[in-house]
Amino acid sequence: MAVSTIALYSSPPSSVCSASHQISSNASYDLDVNARSAPSASASPSQKPLVGGLSCLFASPAIKSASYSSGAEDLGALWHDRAEELGSSYRYSSLTSSMKRDQAHQSPVSVLQGLNNSIGSGSRSPPLRISADFSSIRSGSGGMFKGFVRHALGSCVDYESSPFDLDVKDFDLSSSSNALSADELHFNMDENFTAIDLPAYAKGLLSDAQSKNSIFRDDFVVKAFYEAEKAHRGQKRSSGHPYLQHCVETAILLANIGASSTIVAAGLLHDAVDDSFLTFDHISSSFGAGVGDLVEGVSKLSQLSKLARENNTACKTVEADRLHTMFLAMADARAVLIKLADRLHNMLTLDALPLIKQQRFAKETLEIFVPLANRLGISTWKEQLENICFTYLYPDHHQELSSKLLKSFDEAAITSSLEKLEEALKDAGISYHCASGRHKSLYSIYSKMSKKKLNMDEIHDIHGLRLIVESEEDCYKALSVVQQLWHEVPERFKDYIARPKCNGYQSLHTVVTGTDMVPLEVQIRTKEMHLQAEYGLAAHWRYKEGDSQYSSFVLQMVEWARWVMTWQCEAISKDRTSVGFTDSVKPPCTFPTHSKGCTFSWKPHCDADGPIFVIMIENDKMSVQEFPANSSVMDLLETAGRGSFRWMSYRFPVKEELRPRLNHKPVSDPSCKLKMGDVVELTPAIPDKSLVEYREEIQRMYNRGATPLAAGPVASFRS
Ligand SMILES: Nc1nc2c(ncn2[C@@H]2O[C@H](COP(=O)(O)OP(=O)(O)OP(=O)(O)O)[C@@H](O)[C@H]2O)c(=O)[nH]1
Numbered sequence: 218m219a220v221s222t223i224a225l226y227s228s229p230p231s232s233v234c235s236a237s238h239q240i241s242s243n244a245s246y247d248l249d250v251n252a253r254s255a256p257s258a259s260a261s262p263s264q265k266p267l268v269g270g271l272s273c274l275f276a277s278p279a280i281k282s283a284s285y286s287s288g289a290e291d292l293g294a295l296w297h298d299r300a301e302e303l304g305s306s307y308r309y310s311s312l313t314s315s316m317k318r319d320q321a322h323q324s325p326v327s328v329l330q331g332l333n334n335s336i337g338s339g340s341r342s343p344p345l346r347i348s349a350d351f352s353s354i355r356s357g358s359g360g361m362f363k364g365f366v367r368h369a370l371g372s373c374v375d376y377e378s379s380p381f382d383l384d385v386k387d388f389d390l391s392s393s394s395n396a397l398s399a400d401e402l403h404f405n406m407d408e409n410f411t412a413i414d415l416p417a418y419a420k421g422l423l424s425d426a427q428s429k430n431s432i433f434r435d436d437f438v439v440k441a442f443y444e445a446e447k448a449h450r451g452q453k454r455s456s457g458h459p460y461l462q463h464c465v466e467t468a469i470l471l472a473n474i475g476a477s478s479t480i481v482a483a484g485l486l487h488d489a490v491d492d493s494f495l496t497f498d499h500i501s502s503s504f505g506a507g508v509g510d511l512v513e514g515v516s517k518l519s520q521l522s523k524l525a526r527e528n529n530t531a532c533k534t535v536e537a538d539r540l541h542t543m544f545l546a547m548a549d550a551r552a553v554l555i556k557l558a559d560r561l562h563n564m565l566t567l568d569a570l571p572l573i574k575q576q577r578f579a580k581e582t583l584e585i586f587v588p589l590a591n592r593l594g595i596s597t598w599k600e601q602l603e604n605i606c607f608t609y610l611y612p613d614h615h616q617e618l619s620s621k622l623l624k625s626f627d628e629a630a631i632t633s634s635l636e637k638l639e640e641a642l643k644d645a646g647i648s649y650h651c652a653s654g655r656h657k658s659l660y661s662i663y664s665k666m667s668k669k670k671l672n673m674d675e676i677h678d679i680h681g682l683r684l685i686v687e688s689e690e691d692c693y694k695a696l697s698v699v700q701q702l703w704h705e706v707p708e709r710f711k712d713y714i715a716r717p718k719c720n721g722y723q724s725l726h727t728v729v730t731g732t733d734m735v736p737l738e739v740q741i742r743t744k745e746m747h748l749q750a751e752y753g754l755a756a757h758w759r760y761k762e763g764d765s766q767y768s769s770f771v772l773q774m775v776e777w778a779r780w781v782m783t784w785q786c787e788a789i790s791k792d793r794t795s796v797g798f799t800d801s802v803k804p805p806c807t808f809p810t811h812s813k814g815c816t817f818s819w820k821p822h823c824d825a826d827g828p829i830f831v832i833m834i835e836n837d838k839m840s841v842q843e844f845p846a847n848s849s850v851m852d853l854l855e856t857a858g859r860g861s862f863r864w865m866s867y868r869f870p871v872k873e874e875l876r877p878r879l880n881h882k883p884v885s886d887p888s889c890k891l892k893m894g895d896v897v898e899l900t901p902a903i904p905d906k907s908l909v910e911y912r913e914e915i916q917r918m919y920n921r922g923a924t925p926l927a928a929g930p931v932a933s934f935r936s
C-alpha cells in the first residue's frame with residue numbers, strides 16, 4: 218500500500234495550518250490522522266500529520282495569531298504561571314473554604330459523582346491496539362505531592378463571587394464562531410446534567426472543542442469537561458481569560474494527535490488538583506485511577522519543571538540529560554505527553570507574561586521539553602515549541618531568517634515535485650510505501666547554520682522529499698527516476714546503502730534542482746531502513762541529540778515511551794503502520810508492569826541495574842543526582858554527607874546532621890528505597906544561627922588546643 222503525504226505551510230503564514238493536506242494517489246492510500254476530527258474550516262495546528270516531520274515555520278507572535286485561527290490565538294497571551302505569579306494574578310475572594318465546597322456540591326459535577334463508576338474505567342473508545350483495564354490501576358496515596366503543591370501554590374486561586382459572573386461576551390471566543398450553539402452541544406449523560414448548568418463561556422468552549430474533534434462528544438470526556446469547569450470556575454489567566462480555556466486547548470492538542478479519551482480527559486483535568494480543592498483521590502474515584510494517576514503524574518512533572526526552571530538546572534548538560542531521563546522514567550509516558558501539550562499551549566500564549574519570564578520559559582522549554590518531544594517522536598509539537606522559543610530567545614535572528622525564508626520557502630514546488638515524482642514512479646512501474654515532503658523548520662535551519670557554520674545558501678535540505686520503497690533494488694531504480702526528472706547538484710549524492718553510517722543509518726540522498734530551480738533533497742530508503750532511521754539505532758531523535766552516549770537504560774526507556782505513544786496516539790500509530798511497522802502490538806521489550814500496576818510506566822526490567830535520578834535540594838539549591846538501582850535514603854545521605862564536611866580547615870571533619878524530607882515528608886526510615894523522580898530535601902538539623910555560634914566555639918577551642926566537647930551543642934555534630 219502506498220501513502221502519499223505532504224504537509225506544508227503556506228506562505229503567507231496565515232494558512233500554515235489549513236494548508237496541511239494529503240495527496241492520495243489511490244483511495245486506499247489514506248493516512249487520515251484526524252480520523253476523529255469533525256470537518257472544520259480552520260484546522261488547528263496540531264491537526265497536521267506527523268509524517269514527514271512537520272514544521273511550524275513562523276512562530277512570531279503576530280504570525281502565530283494568524284496561523285492558529287482555530288483557537289490558540291483567541292486565548293491571547295494568557296499563561297498564568299501559577300506558582301510564580303500568584304500574587305499578581307490570583308486572589309482569594311471573600312468566600313470561605315467551606316462556602317467554596319458548598320458551591321462545589323451544588324455544581325453540576327456533583328450530580329455526576331454518583332454516576333456509575335464504570336464511566337471511570339478509562340476510555341470509552343477502546344485503546345487502539347491493546348485493551349487495557351485502567352480501572353484496575355490504582356494510584357496509591359493519590360496525593361503524594363498534594364501538600365507540596367498546595368504549599369507551592371499558596372493563595373493561587375481566584376474564586377469569583379459567582380461562578381456565573383463570567384459571560385461569554387467577556388471573552389474573545391471568536392474561535393467558537395463556527396461552533397455549535399449551546400443547544401446543540403453533544404452529550405448524552407445524566408438527564409440532570411445539561412448544558413444549561415454551564416456558564417455561557419464554558420458552553421462556548423465545549424461546543425468549540427466539539428466542532429474541532431468528535432472525542433469531545435464522548436460522555437467520559439464531557440464529564441471531565443464539567444469537572445474541569447467546576448475546578449477552575451472563576452479562575453482567570455494573567456490576561457483575564459478563563460483558565461478553563463487553557464485546559465480545553467490542551468485537551469484539543471491531545472485529541473488532534475489522536476490521543477485516547479483517557480488522555481484527553483486527563484488533559485482537561487491536568488491542573489484541577491493543583492488549582493482547586495479537588496483531590497487526586499476524587500479524580501480517581503470519579504474517572505478511574507487511570508485518569509487520577511495521569512493528573513497526579515502531570516502535577517509532579519510540573520513541580521519538578523518549576524524547580525528546575527528556578528534553579529536553572531537544565532543549563533548543565535549532564536543535569537539536563539538526567540532530567541529528560543527522569544521525566545520519562547518517573548511518570549507514565551502519557552503524563553509526559555499531557556505535560557507537553559500543556560507546555561505547548563502555554564508557549565502559544567506566552568505573550569501575556571513579562572519579557573524576563575517569557576525568556577525563562579522559552580529557555581526551559583528548549584532545554585527540557587523540546588528534547589522530550591523529540592524523544593517521544595512528536596515532531597509537530599517539537600518543531601512548534603522550537604520555533605516559538607526561537608522567537609522569544611533570539612528575536613533578531615528569528616526576524617532576519619524568517620524574512621529571508623519567506624521569500625525562499627516554496628511549498629508549491631514541493632507539492633508539484635512530489636506529484637511529478639509519483640507520476641514518474643508509476644510510469645516506471647516502481648511501487649512505493651510512502652512519499653512525503655517537508656519544509657525544514659525555521660529553527661532547524663537556524664540550528665544547522667549555527668552548528669555547521671553555514672550560510673543559508675549552503676543548506677540544501679530546506680525543501681525535501683522522502684520515498685519509502687519495498688526493496689534495495691527499488692531504491693536504486695527510484696534514484697534513476699529522480700535523476701531523469703531533475704538535474705542533480707554535483708557532489709551532493711550520498712549512498713548510505715552501500716556505505717551505511719556507523720550507527721547503521723541507510724538511505725540514498727541526493728540533491729536536485731527541482732521545479733523553479735529550488736534545491737530539493739531527496740531521500741530514498743526501504744521500509745526496514747526507515748524503521749531503523751526512526752526507531753532503531755540510527756533513530757532520528759538520537760541523530761538530533763548529537764553524539765551523546767546513551768546507557769541501555771535510556772535507550773530502552775525511550776523505546777518504551779515511543780511504543781506507548783504509538784499505542785495511545787492514533788496519528789503516531791498510523792505513521793508507523795503506513796510504513797509497515799507491525800510490532801507495535803507488543804512492547805519492544807518484556808517490561809513488567811509498574812510497581813502499582815501501571816502498564817504505561819517504564820520500569821528498568823531489561824536492565825535492572827539502571828540508575829535512579831533523584832532531585833536533591835540542599836541549601837535551597839536543586840541538583841539532579843544519580844544513584845544506582847536500589848539505593849536508599851541512607852545512601853543518599855552518605856553521598857550528601859561527603860560534600861558536607863564543611864570545616865576541614867579545622868583539621869577535623871565536622872558534618873552537620875541533615876534532616877531529610879522525602880517528597881515533602883520527614884523520613885522515618887532512612888533505609889527506604891529511592892525511586893526515580895523522588896525529591897529529597899536536606900535541611901540541617903541545627904538552625905543557621907546556632908551553626909555560627911558552634912563554629913565560633915569550636916574555633917575558639919581549637920585555637921586553645923582543646924578537644925571539642927561531645928557535650929552540649931557540639932553533640933549535635935557528628936563526624
Ligand atoms: N534518522 C537519521 N537520519 C539521518 C542520519 N544521518 C543523516 N540523516 C538524515 O539525512 C539528512 C542529511 O544527511 P547527510 O546527507 O549525511 O548530510 P550532512 O552531511 O549531515 O549535511 P547536509 O548534506 O548539509 O544536509 C539529515 O538531514 C537527516 O534527515 C541518522 O543517523 N539518522
Ligand SMILES: Nc1ncnc2c1ncn2[C@@H]1O[C@H](COP(=O)(O)OP(=O)(O)OP(=O)(O)O)[C@@H](O)[C@H]1O
Binds near residue numbers: 656657658738739
Ligand atoms: N528530505 C526529507 N524529506 C522528508 N522528510 C525529511 C527529509 N529530511 C528530513 N526529514 C524529516 O523532517 C523532520 C525534521 O527534520 P529536520 O529538518 O529538523 O532535521 P534533518 O533534516 O533530519 O537533520 P539536519 O537538520 O541535521 O539536516 C524529521 O522527521 C526528518 O526525518
